[in-house]
Amino acid sequence: MAFNHLPAAMHDALGALSVTPVTHSVPMAKNHRTARPAGDTGSRPSPHRILERLTSGESRAARITHMEHMPARTGRHAVWPDRIRSEVIAAIQEAGIDHPWAHQAEAAEHALDGESVVIATGTASGKSLAYLAPVLSTLLDGAEAANGRGATALYLSPTKALAADQRRAVRELAAPLGNRIRPAVYDGDTPVEEREWVRQYANYVLTNPDMLHRGILPAHPRWSSFLRSLRYVVIDECHTYRGVFGSHVAQVLRRLRRVCARYGSDPVFLLASATSADPAHAAGRLTGLPVTEVSDDASPRGELVFALWEPPLTELHGERGAPVRRTATTETADLLTDLTRQGVRTVAFVRSRRGAELISVITQERLSEHDRKLARRVAAYRGGYLPEERRALERALHSGELLGLAATTALELGVDVSGLDAVLIAGYPGTRASLWQQAGRAGRSGEGALAVLIARDDPLDTFLVHHPEAIFDQPVESTVLDPDNPYVLAPHLCAAASELPLTEADLALFGPAAPGLMPQLEAAGLLRRRAGGWYWTRRERAADLADIRGGGGSPVRIVEEGTGRLLGTVDEAASHTAVHQGAVHLHQGRTYLVRKLDLEDSVALVEEAVPPYSTTARDTTSIRVLETDTEIPWGAGRLCYGSVEVTNQVVSFLRRRLITGEVLGETKLDLPPRTLRTRAVWWTVTEDQLDAARITPEILGGALHAAEHASIGMLPLFATCDRWDIGGVSVPLHPDTLLPTVFVYDGHPGGAGFAERAFHTARAWLTATRKAIASCECEAGCPSCIQSPKCGNGNDPLHKRGAVRLLTELLREAPRQSPQETTLEAAPQEPGPGVDRDPQEPGPGVDRDPQEPGPGVDRDPQEPGPGVDRDPQEPVPGADRDPQEPVPGVDRDPQEPGPEANQDPQDQGPRPDRAPRE
Numbered sequence: 001m002a003f004n005h006l007p008a009a010m011h012d013a014l015g016a017l018s019v020t021p022v023t024h025s026v027p028m029a030k031n032h033r034t035a036r037p038a039g040d041t042g043s044r045p046s047p048h049r050i051l052e053r054l055t056s057g058e059s060r061a062a063r064i065t066h067m068e069h070m071p072a073r074t075g076r077h078a079v080w081p082d083r084i085r086s087e088v089i090a091a092i093q094e095a096g097i098d099h100p101w102a103h104q105a106e107a108a109e110h111a112l113d114g115e116s117v118v119i120a121t122g123t124a125s126g127k128s129l130a131y132l133a134p135v136l137s138t139l140l141d142g143a144e145a146a147n148g149r150g151a152t153a154l155y156l157s158p159t160k161a162l163a164a165d166q167r168r169a170v171r172e173l174a175a176p177l178g179n180r181i182r183p184a185v186y187d188g189d190t191p192v193e194e195r196e197w198v199r200q201y202a203n204y205v206l207t208n209p210d211m212l213h214r215g216i217l218p219a220h221p222r223w224s225s226f227l228r229s230l231r232y233v234v235i236d237e238c239h240t241y242r243g244v245f246g247s248h249v250a251q252v253l254r255r256l257r258r259v260c261a262r263y264g265s266d267p268v269f270l271l272a273s274a275t276s277a278d279p280a281h282a283a284g285r286l287t288g289l290p291v292t293e294v295s296d297d298a299s300p301r302g303e304l305v306f307a308l309w310e311p312p313l314t315e316l317h318g319e320r321g322a323p324v325r326r327t328a329t330t331e332t333a334d335l336l337t338d339l340t341r342q343g344v345r346t347v348a349f350v351r352s353r354r355g356a357e358l359i360s361v362i363t364q365e366r367l368s369e370h371d372r373k374l375a376r377r378v379a380a381y382r383g384g385y386l387p388e389e390r391r392a393l394e395r396a397l398h399s400g401e402l403l404g405l406a407a408t409t410a411l412e413l414g415v416d417v418s419g420l421d422a423v424l425i426a427g428y429p430g431t432r433a434s435l436w437q438q439a440g441r442a443g444r445s446g447e448g449a450l451a452v453l454i455a456r457d458d459p460l461d462t463f464l465v466h467h468p469e470a471i472f473d474q475p476v477e478s479t480v481l482d483p484d485n486p487y488v489l490a491p492h493l494c495a496a497a498s499e500l501p502l503t504e505a506d507l508a509l510f511g512p513a514a515p516g517l518m519p520q521l522e523a524a525g526l527l528r529r530r531a532g533g534w535y536w537t538r539r540e541r542a543a544d545l546a547d548i549r550g551g552g553g554s555p556v557r558i559v560e561e562g563t564g565r566l567l568g569t570v571d572e573a574a575s576h577t578a579v580h581q582g583a584v585h586l587h588q589g590r591t592y593l594v595r596k597l598d599l600e601d602s603v604a605l606v607e608e609a610v611p612p613y614s615t616t617a618r619d620t621t622s623i624r625v626l627e628t629d630t631e632i633p634w635g636a637g638r639l640c641y642g643s644v645e646v647t648n649q650v651v652s653f654l655r656r657r658l659i660t661g662e663v664l665g666e667t668k669l670d671l672p673p674r675t676l677r678t679r680a681v682w683w684t685v686t687e688d689q690l691d692a693a694r695i696t697p698e699i700l701g702g703a704l705h706a707a708e709h710a711s712i713g714m715l716p717l718f719a720t721c722d723r724w725d726i727g728g729v730s731v732p733l734h735p736d737t738l739l740p741t742v743f744v745y746d747g748h749p750g751g752a753g754f755a756e757r758a759f760h761t762a763r764a765w766l767t768a769t770r771k772a773i774a775s776c777e778c779e780a781g782c783p784s785c786i787q788s789p790k791c792g793n794g795n796d797p798l799h800k801r802g803a804v805r806l807l808t809e810l811l812r813e814a815p816r817q818s819p820q821e822t823t824l825e826a827a828p829q830e831p832g833p834g835v836d837r838d839p840q841e842p843g844p845g846v847d848r849d850p851q852e853p854g855p856g857v858d859r860d861p862q863e864p865g866p867g868v869d870r871d872p873q874e875p876v877p878g879a880d881r882d883p884q885e886p887v888p889g890v891d892r893d894p895q896e897p898g899p900e901a902n903q904d905p906q907d908q909g910p911r912p913d914r915a916p917r918e
Contacts, residue, residue: 046448047303047304047305047421047422047448047449047450048305048448050339050342050344050421050422050450051064051067051305051307051450051452053338053342054335054338054339054452059312062312063309063310063311063312064307064308064309065308065309065310065465065466065468066307066308066465066466066468067305067306067307067308068305068306068307068308068468068471068472069303069304069305069306070301070303070304070305070306071303072300072301072302072303072448073300073301074300075101075298075299075300076101076102076298077099077100077101077102077298078099078100078101078102078104078105078106078298079099079100079105080100080105080108080133081105081108081109081112081134083112083137084108084112084133084134084137085136085137085140085141087140087176087177088133088136088137088140088177089133090176091136091173091174091175091176091177092129092133092173094176095172095173097129100126100129100130100133101125101126101298101299102296102298103119103121103125103126103130103294103295103296103297103298103299104126104129104130104133104298106294106296107119107127107130107131107270107294108130108131108133108134110292110294111131111134111135111232111268111270112134112137114268115268115292116268116269116270116271116283116287116289116290116291116292117269117270117271117291117292117293117294118238118271118272118273118279118280118282118283118291118292118293118294119131119270119271119272119273119294119295120239120273120274120275120276120279120293120294120295121275121294121295121296121297121299122275122297122299122301122440123274123436123437123440123441124299124301124440124443125297125298125299126299127272128166128169128236128272130272130294131232131234131270131272132170132173134232134270135153135204135231135232135234135270136173136174136177136181138151138153138231138232139151139152139153139180139181139203139204140177140180140181142203142229142231143180143181143203147225148180149201149203149225149226149229150229151203151229151231152202152203152204152205152226152227152229152230152231153203153204153205153230153231153232153233153234154205154207154212154230154232154233154234154267155204155205155206155207155234155236156207156208156209156212156233156234156235156236157206157207157208157236157237158208158209158236158237158240158241159208160185160187160188160189160208161390161394162236162237163185163187163206163207163208164185164189164206164391165394166206166236167183167184167185167206170183170204171183181203181204182201182202182203182204183202183204183205183206184197184198184202184204184205184206185205185206185207186198186202186205186206186207186211186215186216187207187208187211188211199222199223199226200225202226203229205226209241209248209249209252209548210548210549212252212256213248213252213255213495213543213546213548214543214544217252217255217256217259217495217499217543218495218498218499218541218542218543220259220262220499224263227259227260227263227265228263228264228265229265230260230263230265230267231265231267231268232267232268232269232270233253233256233267233268233269233270234270234271234272235253235269235270235271235272235286235287236271236272237272237273237274238271238272238273238282238283238286239273239274239276239279239282239433239479241286241479241481242479242480242481242720243480243481243720243721243725243748243752243753243754244485244488244748244750244752245548245549246286246479246480246481247481247482247483247485247488247752247753248488248492248546248548248549249286249548250285250286250287250288250481250483251483251488251489251492251510251546252492252548253269253286253287253288254288254483254492254496254509254510255492255495255496255499257287257288257289257509258496258499258500258506258509259499259500262500269283269287269289269291271283271286271287271291274433274436274437274476275295275297275433275436275476276433276476276477276478276479277475277476277477277478277479278478279293279295279479280292280293281478282478282479282481285479285481285483286479286481288483288509288511301443302443302447302448302449303448303449304439304443304448304449304450304451305448305449305450305451306439306450306451306452306453306472307450307451307452307453308452308453308455308464308465308468308471309331309335309452309453309454309455309465310325310455310462310465310466311325311326311327311328311330311331311454311455311457312325312326313325313326314326314660316660316661316662322778322780322781322782322783322787323778323782324457324660324661324662324782324783325457325783325784327456327457327659327660327661328426328427328454328455328456328457328461329350329355329358329359329362329426329659330362330659330660331426331454332348332350332359332406332424332426332454333348333358333359333362333363333366334366335348335424335452335454336348336359336363336378336404336406336424337362337363337366337367339404339421339422339424340363340367340374340377340378340403340404341367341370341374343403344403344421344422344450345397345400345402345403345404345420345421345422346403346404346405346420346421346422346423346424346442347397347404347405347406347407347420347422347423347424347441347442348404348405348406348407348423348424348425348426349407349408349409349423349424349425349426349429349438350406350407350408350426350427351408351426351427351429352408353382353408353586354586354614355406355408355426356380356381356382356406356407356408357380357382357406357586358658359380359406359426360378360379360380360405360406361380362659363375363378363404363406364376364378374403377401377402377403377404378402378403378404378405378406379393379396379402379404379405379406380405380406380407381393381397381405381406381407381408382407382408393405409429409434409438420441420442420443420449421442421449421450422442422449422450422451422452423438423439423441423442423449423450423451423452424452424454425438425439425451425452425453425454426454426456427454427455427456427461428453428455428456428460428461428464430716430721431476431477431716431720432471432474432475432476432477433476433477433720435453435471436476438451439451439453453465453471457661457783457784458713458783458784459710459713459714459772459776459783459784459785459786460713460714460716460717462776462784462785463772470717477718477719477720478720479720480719480720480721480752480753480754480757481752481753482751482752482753482756483511484511484512484513485750485751485752486513486517486750487748487749487750488546488750489510489511489513489514489517490517490520490521490545491542491545491546492510492546493510493514493517493518493521493527493534494521494526494527494536494542494545495542495543495545495546496510497527497533497534497535497536497542498536498541498542498543501530501532501533501534501535502518502527502533502534503532503533503534504533506533518534521534522534525537526538555569555570555571555572555602556569556570556571556572556575556579556597556599556602556603556604557569557602557603557604558570558579558585558587558592558603558604558606559603559604559605559606560592560605560606560607560608561595561605561606561607562607567587567592567606568587570604572599572602573674575597575599575604576617576619576650576671576674577617577619577650578617579594579597579604579606580594580597580617580650580653580669580671581594581595581596581597581669582594582615582653582667582669583615583617583653584611584613584614584615585604585606590608591608591609591610591611592606592607592608592609593606593607593609593611594606595607597671599671599672611655612657612658613655613656613657613658613664614655614656614658615653615654615655615656616653616654616656617650617652617653617669618650618651618652618653618654618666618791619648619649619650619651620648620649620651620793621646621647621648621649621727621728621729622646622647622729623644623645623646623647623680623729623731623743623745624644624645624735624736625642625643625644625682625734625736625737626642626643626644626645626677627642627643628640628641628642629641629642629643630642630759632815634683634810634811634813634814634815635689635810635812635813635814636685636686636688636689636813637683637684637685637686637689637739637810637813638683638684639681639682639683639759639762639814640681640682640683640684641679641680641681641682641755641756641759642679642680643677643678643679643680643751644677644678644679644680644682644743644745645675645676645677646675646676646677646678646727646729646745647673647674647675647676648673648674648675648676648727649671649672649673649674650669650671651668651669651671652666652667652668652669653666653667653669654666655667676747676749677749677750678745678746678747678748678749678750678751678755679745679746679750679751679752679755679756680743680744680745680746680755681743681744681745681755681756681758681759681762682737682741682742682743682744683741683742683762683766683810684734684737684739684740684741685739685740685806685809685810686739689809689810690740690806692809693802693805693806693808693809694805695802695805695806697732699797699799699802700732700740700802701730701732701797702797702798702799702802702803703799703802703803703805703806704730704731704732704740704741704742704803704806705730705793705797705798705799706773706781706786706798706799706800706802706803707730707742707769707773707803707806707807708728708729708730708742708743708744709728709786709787709788709791709798710769710772710773710785710786710803711728711742711744711765711766711769712726712727712728712744713772713788714765714768714769714772715744715754715758715765717765717768718757718758718761718764718765718768719753719754719757719758719761720754721752721754721757725746725747725748725752725754726744726745726746726747726754726755727744727745727747728742728743728744728745729742729743729745730742730743731743744758762814763811763814763815763816766807766810766811766814767811769807770803770804770807770808770811772785773785773786773800773803773804773807774804776800778800779800780798780800781795781798781799781800785800786798786800786803
């Protein structure tokens with residue numbers, strides 16, 4: 001939490017963290033300083049100078065494809081609203097903040113007026129203080145009530161780490177206010193003996209949506225005094241609530257509003273968001289309320305130097321002789337090594353836990369060749385560690401004891417890591433919002449920072465590093481969520497009925513789809529209608545019907561074969577790709593081989609080993625159309641959107657050499673198929689269009705397959721999805737359409753809104769896909785354009801030129817796009833120097849560093865796939881949870897309802913039946 005208002009001498013305590021997204025670090029006490037590394041005099045080279053050192057040498061310099069310089073900006077002050085209590089203003093001033101920025105004062109004014117507000121400003125812009133000032137002032141008013149708790153506030157964070165960081169910051173800021181402000185965390189790490197105190201006495205409770213869903217709302221009578229006085233609900237990092245997870249959270253918030261009304265309260269919602277497109281609309285969709293937007297960022301910022309970096313080609317060749325680039329993992333480890341030797345405090349963001357461990361190990365090995373002491377100043381930060389281990393790493397990073405950290409998105413959110421000098425980003429993180437958040441973790445007040453995006457050998461990354469306008473000239477994506485998804489809504493209606501009987505009047509709160517679902521829930525025997533409304537009929541807990549992180553099924557236990565020791569668990573849906581027989585599994589820095597996966601007993605037996613390779617699962621997919629909702633003609637072809645059923649089966653896995661990513665071999669697997677009912681966009685072409693594109697029957701399958709791969713990879717530029725959130729299938733003659741057809745579908749039951757977004761931006765999306773394939777410099781296809789390392793068909797057949805001709809013909813008669821699509825389509829320009837590669841071209845699963853685990857592939861099961869937004873640091877059943885972390889139901893307060901009542905939010909596995917894309 002950085003307020004970025006400290007006096008000049010205090011700039012180390014709270015550095016500016018970036019040029020865009022999020023910040024969550026409140027100012028520390030006056031004597032708090034972020035120490036520089038031992039021996040550092042306090043001065044450091046400029047980001048330009050740091051980059052010059054990194055690129056010294058001809059081969060290194062050629063890897064920079066673009067450098068963007070963002071100049072420093074001055075701030076605009078204002079005054080706090082006169083309704084903020086003088087004690088709160090004095091406490092803020094004691095923390096070193098004399099005056100608020102204009103956007104902070106504006107947001108506080110709206111909050112005091114009783115208007116829900118979303119603060120969507122850049123990193124280090126002081127969003128936390130903007131909502132804390134009115135909240136603390138109101139809590140002080142409430143402290144004067146007879147019971148000392150006439151007003152309360154609830155803080156919701158997507159991760160436990162962020163909530164813990166916020167509590168520390170609030171305690172420091174509110175220290176002059178005494179015990180009138182009583183912040184407390186309520187999550188899976190909260191000791192049982194403290195929980196009753198939190199319910200009865202805390203007036204600022206910090207928790208997460210999962211605990212609200214499973215622990216607080218089902219037990220609302222025990223929270224009655226807190227809920228009766230609830231004045232504010234703070235939703236931090238609200239832009240992370242997207243896709244299926246965001247849709248679930250939207251319904252949890254509606255349940256909260258309903259329960260609050262039962263106790264006579266009507267809380268105001270205060271939301272903090274990264275800069276995004278139309279934050280007020282997204283916040284309103286999330287809360288179900290009208291929300292005022294504050295997005296004019298009045299805070300200052302230091303300069304940012306942002307470099308785009310493409311690793312060089314190697315002498316190795318991939319499938320079908322395709323050229324292969326040096327992996328982003330190895331390249332990032334080299335850069336982290338160099339920066340550490342320079343004494344530059346750096347975080348390297350990696351998509352997977354396995355990748356974080358690899359970069360840390362490689363960097364330590366290379367540093368130990370020069371200085372063993374220096375090697376000990378580099379570590380990995382990821383999920384699966386014990387809470388005390390994570391806190392120790394955070395303290396070491398704060399103090400300067402650590403110089404380098406390889407981290408998952410655990411540190412992307414607002415955990416206070418101010419004082420960093422540089423950020424390395426190993427592969428495009430999936431959305432521009434995440435990219436800016438990660439870049440924003442570096443920088444100190446008034447000083448510059450360096451960010452480097454290292455491209456993976458895949459279409460989208462390759463496009464982006466050669467088309468910087470797609471990063472720097474485009475707005476952050478819109479947040480996509482669909483609270484009316486029946487797969488999401490139905491279990492929340494059951495949960496709401498178990499909390500309080502549902503009435504006809506309540507249904508409007510849950511959206512237009514709710515009335516139509518009630519008869520179905522009655523017919524299923526889940527709800528029973530009486531004169532007073534609908535009642536929950538079962539003995540089990542209704543909240544258990546909804547796994548808001550998207551998991552499902554019983555978790556598969558990972559057990560060491562020789563000792564019987566439980567290493568953790570992996571979600572049942574991810575087990576086919578993560579812990580299949582022969583899979584390499586990494587846990588706590590140690591490598592294990594899976595000897596047997598027993599699906600009946602839900603156990604994977606592993607043994608410690610040191611194989612010189614990683615594993616990547618491959619699968620096959622078939623699809624059938626259930627219902628076509630919308631279709632529009634594209635010349636003789638058609639673009640459609642509707643419901644489909646996807647059947648997926650993991651069929652084999654690849655072994656890839658560590659460091660180089662070279663394929664060593666493929667092993668067949670015998671696993672049962674999985675089915676998924678979801679939403680999809682698909683397009684067809686006619687025989688006349690095929691003739692016009694010169695697509696013969698011999699190359700038709702390869703052309704469709706190549707277009708499918710590339711279009712899946714490009715979609716993240718047009719929707720807030722990750723490649724692992726979507727899948728695809730191409731068929732030369734589909735039995736439902738009776739035409740050559742390409743499908744792209746949401747990898748979540750009931751859909752997540754991504755395919756719908758693809759339908760509405762189809763012209764721009766497919767235009768970018770065609771350009772991406774056409775401009776790649778390879779001859780017949782490579783990982784940078786149409787190949788996918790996850791393809792269950794071994795990237796066969798693929799026909800690059802055929803795909804370009806096919807898409808050209810399809811787009812020739814496509815209807816004109818909307819104004820929004822015009823902007824998106826204009827983004828890709830000519831390829832960058834030396835690379836003829838088209839703009840936005842990734843293929844499903846192609847955008848992965850061969851060493852980086854793929855969707856459920858060899859990705860550490862704990863690492864949430866984008867779109868899941870699970871706290872990457874927290875174990876999840878289905879997430880390789882550390883055995884010492886409480887299992888769902890184990891850390892339960894005995895008085896809490898039911899076995900998973902207050903289940904640790906992060907004990908949620910990845911989405912169920914996430915269907916792979918090929």
